[in-house]
Amino acid sequence: MNVQTSISAVATLFAVPVSRWDDAAAAAMRPEELLLYRSNLLGSDLTVTNFGGGNTSAKIVETDPLTGEQTEVLWVKGSGGDIGSMKLDGFSTLYQAKLLGLEAHYGGPDDDDKMVGYLPHCTFNLNPRAASIDTPLHSLLPFAHVDHVHPDAIIALAASSGGEAATREIWGGKIGWLPWKRPGYTLGVQLRDYVKANPGLEGVMLAGHGIICWADTAKACYEHTVQLIADAATYLNDRLAGKPAFGGQAVAPNPDRAAIAADLMPRLRGFMTGARTKLGHFSDDAEALEFVGSDDFQRLADLGTSCPDHFLRTKIAPLTLDPARLQDDAYLAEKLSSYRDMYAAYYDRCKRGNSPAMRDSNPVVVLVPGVGRITFATDKTTARLAGEFYGNAINVMRGAEAIGDYSALDEQEAFDIEYWLLEEAKLQRMPKPKPLVGKIALVTGGAGGIGAATAARLLADGACVMLADRDAGAMEQVRAGFAKQFGKDVVRGSVCDVTDEAQVQAAFDDCACEFGGLDILVANAGIASSAAIEDTTIALWDRNYDVLAKGYFLTARAAWPLMKRMKAQGGSSIVFIGSKNGVAAATNASAYASAKAAANHLARCLALEGAGSGIRVNVVNPDAVIQGSKIWDGDWRKERAGAHGIDSGKELEEHYRQRSMLKRDVLPLDIAEAVYFFASDMSAKSTGNMINVDAGNAQAFTR
Incomplete structure (x- = not known):
């Protein structure tokens, strides 16, 4: 029985792109700048092309730096670039005459693969940008401007049993059709010969792959590409309008799906x-919910994806889960x-005699009816992009099924692309990941001096970070700065008062849903107060213990089940930001110092309790970290200056500097380095320990 819902009563339609060309903006551009402008316009419109997908080219007459003569140069998107965000240095430049001469080396x-090795010999002007495998598609065609894109509406035609007929119907023979062939020199030759044998063509549909088209000017090429996509989208929408997709809905979206994902993702992550x-990424967009809740879901999911761009990101097939068994760990582990x-x-x-060794065999895409789409990868950006590419694949399946039967990539062809020696060489050229790539950290008090410095230190070495702070405005300012510095994928924020049990749990749920779990907790949120014992009120006492003792307890307790999941993956780390005053007595600070001492002892207890689950718990004890501190901006500064009988201005910094054995200031970055040591594998065999970062204070020696 179909369950009709507001999300999926009828099929989701394809977006229809329109031209965004600005004649005024393009008027003064040089030929290569027009190519970049056209490329950026195409690539920044996700109805036109996927991230990193597609390629564009222009044949431009330039002065040869060796001979001083005019020569035709192919400017074409280089290997690994993204046409939506690339700059001019993202293009390969090659002598067109040399590219055409390569056919003398081609034997079939x-x-x-051999032909790819000749491309560097055609480089113009010592351009270091490597040429892509699709270069022959552009060089062998005689047209000045060429676009090759694979948007959803086009791939839906290219991956359907009814695609060739639909192509004839839409464009009346102006767009040709070539059967599937893996990208490379052979496809370039086939394309060239096909176009030569069919004069008057304005483009060619490449089955399972995309469309390639051309024009005499940059503007005409751009607008031609956009119009072809609009034509395909309109055609498919006419056939989808008013009808349920994928056979209709069988499972309605679960209103608690975000909470379900927050619970499920750490458990899956722990079994990988x-x-x-x-790192995980959760999506419950309309396309995902429509697909995973449909009657045809399992049949289509088992087929896998079609376009090579999709397949390389999503693996041979997704993992599908029964929504009624998500609480069963044995079931998840077995799946x-x-x-x-x-x-x-x-x-x-499928392996060949020279195939590279088998890579990671875990699923990338996990689909759950009623919940949505979860994707996993070793870094957050790759996980997000994999999810987006599977979303593209869903759109392709919907359109393909509207005009025929969806056709996935042949298994052997899929393998030959995934384990292509050229693809392996590209992977081997990638830089070694930073030490904390794949790790997830939550930092309380993340908008403060020590918290922000710690988050920055972890982000700099590749971790994803959830900032938790009760000051929403300050937290958002810090998050936005980090997003600009380190990338939007790797940092999130959650408003959290660590004394509020519900807010603490919500912050950890946010972390699980955003990133997939937790590996590192930095308990840093704090306050400070100074008062003689007879002036210490119950309210002041309770406030210190609420934040510094109960707050640390609540955050550690919320982290515990997430971290226990990671024992088999190398364990996890909790770092408490303590204080010199938690070890050494302080004048007029009994509430603050004793609460810090309680937190320090809590850490030792948790180290004992967590060892069996691979959870390490350690403490960093700062002293007098004044720079960037919200605590020192308040009454604490005046109170501590009064306790020492000095002025609260510059004398306070000098007092603490001179009091230290090393006569040095202690800065937030110094604390962050100590936290990093405990959070990283450098301290993999340390738990229950303390590091004092106080420039030397004999009274606070821990042994």
Whole structure:
């Protein structure tokens, strides 16, 4: 029985792109700048192309730096770039005459990989940008401007049994059709010969791959590309309008799906094997919910994806889960194990004599009816992009099924792309990941001096960070700054008063839903007060213990179940930001100092309790970290200056500097370095320890 819902009563339609070309903006541009402008316009519109997908080119006459003569140069998007965000240095530049001369070295389809090796010999003006595998598609066509894109509406035609007929119907023979062929020199030759044999064509649909089209000017090429996509989208929308997609809905969206994802993602993450922990990304957009709740969901999911761009990001097939069994750990573990076995069997069936070793066999895409789409990768950006690419694949399936039967990539073809030696070489050229890539941290008091410095230190080495702070405005300012510095994918914020049990749990749920779990907790949120014992009120006493003792307890307790999941993945780390006053007595600070001492002892207790689950718990004890501190901006500064009988201005910093054995200031960055040591594998065999970062204070020696 179908369950009709507001989200999926009828099929989601394709967005129809329109031209965004600005003649005024383009008027003064040089030919290569027009190519970049056109490329950025295409790539920044997700109805036109996917992230990192598609390529553009222009043949431009330039002065040869060797001969001083005019020569035709192919400007084409280089390997690994994104046309939406690239700059001029993202293009490869190659002598067109040399590219055409390469055909003398071509002996047939088996030479595709060999032909790639000749491309560097055609480089113009010592351009270091490597040419992509699609370069022959552009060089062998005789047209001045060429676009090759694979938007959802186009791939829906290219991946459907009814696609060729639909192509004829839409464009009346102006757009040709070539059967599937893996990208490379052979496809370039086939395309060139096909276009030559069919004069008057304005483009060619490449089955399972995308569309390639051309024009005499940059503007005409751009607008031609956009119009072709609009034509395809309009055609498909006419056939989808008013109808349910994928056979209709069988499972309605669960209103608690975000909470379900927050609970499920850490459990899946804990069961995944591999050298590095995974990062998760959750999506419950309309496309995902429509697909996972449909009658045809399992049939289509089992087929896998079609376009190589999609497949390389999403693996041979997704893992699908029964929403009624998500609380069953044995079920989840068995499903992941079975998926790894399936992937290994696929590798063994398809491997060639020279295939690279089998890569990570865990699923990338996990689909749950009523909940949505979860994707995992070793870094957050890759996980997010994998989710977006599977969203593209869903759109493709919807359109393909509207005009025929969806056709996935042949298994052997899929393997040959995934384990292509050229793709392996590209992977091997990638820089070594930073030490904390794949790790997830939550920092309380994340908008303060020590908290922000700590978050920055963890982000700098690759961690994802959830900032938790009760000051929403300050937290958002810090988050936005980090997003600009480190990238929007790796940092989030959650408003959290650590004395409020519900807010604490919500912050950790946010972390689980945003990133997939937790590996590092930095308990830093704090206050400070100074008063003689007879002036210490119950309210003041309780406030210190609420924040510094109960707050640390609540955050550690909320972290515990997430961290226990990571024992098999190398364990996890809790770092308490203590204080010199938690070790050494302080005048007129009994509430503050004793609460800090309580937190320090709580850390020792948790170290004892957590060792069996691989949870390390350590403490960093700062002293007099005045720079950037909200605490020192308030009454605490005046109170401590009064307790020492000095002025609260510059004399206070000098007092603490001279009091230290090393006569040095202690800065937030100094605390962050100590936290990093305890959070990283450098201290993998340390738990229950303290590090004093106080420039030397004999009274606070811990032994």
